[in-house]
Amino acid sequence: MAGSWTSVGPDVHLDWDPRTGRQGLADALRDAVRTGRLAHGSVVPSTRALAADLGIARGTVTRVYTDLAAEGYLRTRQGAPTTVAAHGGPPASPPRAAASEPATRWSLRPGSPDLSAFPRTDWLAATRRVLHRAPSSAFGYTEERGARPLREALARYLARSRGVLADPERIVVCGGYSHAMFVLATALRERGERDLAFENPSLWIHRDIAAAAGLTVVAVPVDADGIRVSELDTPAVVVTPAHQYPLGMTLAPGRRSALARWATTTGGLVVEDDYDGEFRFDREPVGALQALAPERIAYAGTASKTLAPGLRLGWLVLPRALVDPVRAVLTAQGWRAPVMEQLVLAELIDSGAYDRHVRRRRTAYRTRRDRLLAALPRALSPQGISAGLQVLLTLPEAGPAERDVLAAARRHSLTLETLGPHWHTPGPHRQGLVLGYATPAEHAFSGAVEALSRTLADVLG
Ligand SMILES: Cc1ncc(COP(=O)(O)O)c(C=O)c1O
Structure with a gap:
């Protein structure tokens, strides 16, 4: 290997x-x-x-x-x-x-791309080009919304790759999606809103961020077609339509239009978390929901899955009415994304290196997903579409329980994450493992899958 x-x-x-x-x-x-x-x-x-x-x-x-x-x-x-x-x-x-060797620690924890595949050479070349070309004025204070070259590059990229109706004036560059969530939640609270709905289950950390911004988090159930739009009764909702996190399905076509209709008829706001929309393996990805109602849907993207979470770069494409409230929050926070990273990302996108990198990673993650699924015992069924950087493995109702799998994983030096924390409240929920197959470096992938196989063999008997 x-x-x-x-x-x-x-x-x-x-x-x-x-x-x-x-x-x-x-x-x-x-x-x-x-x-x-x-x-x-x-x-x-x-x-x-x-x-x-x-x-x-x-x-x-x-x-x-x-x-x-x-x-x-x-x-x-x-x-x-x-x-x-x-x-x-x-x-x-x-x-x-x-x-x-000392025992190696494997990880199939979701949330990260393969960091050892960061395109260092392309990033370095783009940095050199930026430093050669940029006028000195580029290194002054940028607009709160972000450096214009990046907002322009993102507008073009998001339009062609995700079908987003983007215009640089409505784009805001944030410190990753998590920061975007905090900024947006703060803007909503400041205009007098109290509740923000999230899918149940959904990534728990984002709910905590919304709560830290002063909003009350409301759970909306998800079924095989995605979020149950008919159960929405808050002014705003956060969804993951391209690849529900953590269950893994896409929002069904009927639900997509129902959600856009809900937003336009009630004046509600949809926050579209498009965290891994570039990574669809079985067919062309479904375009962003945002295009159905751009004045009612705030689109959010991130470089955390395509490049690396350590960059802390994410973006919002906002309804026009939200641009100034969000800017005001950024001003109050004294926030501006670091300009060099922004200019280098813009250069990476405009030069085509970003697309090439995403294409290479798509092929690599598709192969990893296939290898992981091939190694799973028959008793366990993977859920969701062929996409993204993680897959949900539902555990049989008869057991083992999540905690038993975690204990076995520890014995095999493997870090795993379970479905449990993603439910809004504890209870008798479906149990499962959220397996992040993109996380290990290439050389560690087989070892991580073997450790998973040994773990599952232990708990399934
Ligand atoms: C559902 C979901 N949304 C968004 C993100 C991206 O978050 P950030 O851009 O803050 O790294 C992640 C990362 O793990 C995620 O799992």
């Missing part, structure tokens, strides 16, 4: 099988130096960065770097980055037996 990581500068592919442990990692690095994939004199990643990318202890990487420095492959200096030695290293040493 091959692993891959990226160094400072060009992407470097490292053929490392985690089962070969420390010695295998040292061999893979020697090989990268010998074949010139790691150029003489180039900076190698810090021990912290490489350990995080590979999902192993930092001490392991430190020992490998020390060994390779002693062998003449690397050059380490106090207070300076480690580099590839100017004249390479000695001839190849014979392969050694795998050393025992």
Whole structure:
């Protein structure tokens, strides 16, 4: 199994099988130096960065770097980055037996893309272009709504990829969807609203954010067709129409039009959380709901699934009447998204590199989803459409219970997340696992799936 990581500068592919442990990692690095994939004199990643990318202890990487420095492959200096030695290293040493590694921790927790696939080279190239081209004035205070080049790039991108009726004047760049939710909820509360409805189940953290902004969270049931629109009786509702989180279905066509009709006839507001709309695997994605009623639907997107959550970049496309109230909240918060990240993302989108990256990730996640489903025991049924970065696995009514699966997962060094916390209130709900197959780095995916298989075999008997 091959692993891959990226160094400072060009992407470097490292053929490392985690089962070969420390010695295998040292061999893979020697090989990268010998074949010139790691150029003489180039900076190698810090021990912290490489350990995080590979999902192993930092001490392991430190020992490998020390060994390779002693062998003449690397050059380490106090207070300076480690580099590839100017004249390479000695001839190849014979392969050694795998050393025992400390237990590896696997994760199939949902919420994150594969961070080791972040397009570092494209991001770096886009940063260079931005720094070459941008006038000095670009680095001054931006508008609260966000840097215009990003709002313009997003308007074009969202129109062509998600069918959003976007115009840069209505776009607001936020610190991810979570920040967008807080800002929007604050704007609603300030115009006198008290309640905000969420699907039941839905991502619990967003309900907490709305509550922290002073709104009362109201539960609306979800069935096989998505949210039950007929049960709405709040002025505003948050939905995930393209891929219900965490159940995984799309909002049925009849419900889509009913929801748009509800918003236009009652004057209600729909917040459309389009967190993973780019990742539909079985067919072309259904376009955004927003186009059905752009003056009543606030569309929200994020770079957290397409690129990385650490960027903290998300966006709202607002009904015109909400632009000024939202701006006022941003002003009160003293909020402006960091300008460099905004300009680089705009450049990434305009250059086509963002679309290429999304296409590559779509193929990778589709393959992972298929591999994960193929490894599941027959007794367990995956739910939802072929899309996104996570899949719900419903547990049989006869058991095991979520807590039993979590306990077994711990025995196999696997982190999992259950459906339980996503229900608005505790109770006798359907039980399940929300499996995030995008989370592991490529080299760790098979191990994570094997750990899941062992966990399920334990609890299913
Ligand atoms: C349902 C849902 N919406 C939105 C997001 C994105 O949140 P953010 O942009 O704050 O990272 C996530 C991330 O896990 C999510 O699961």
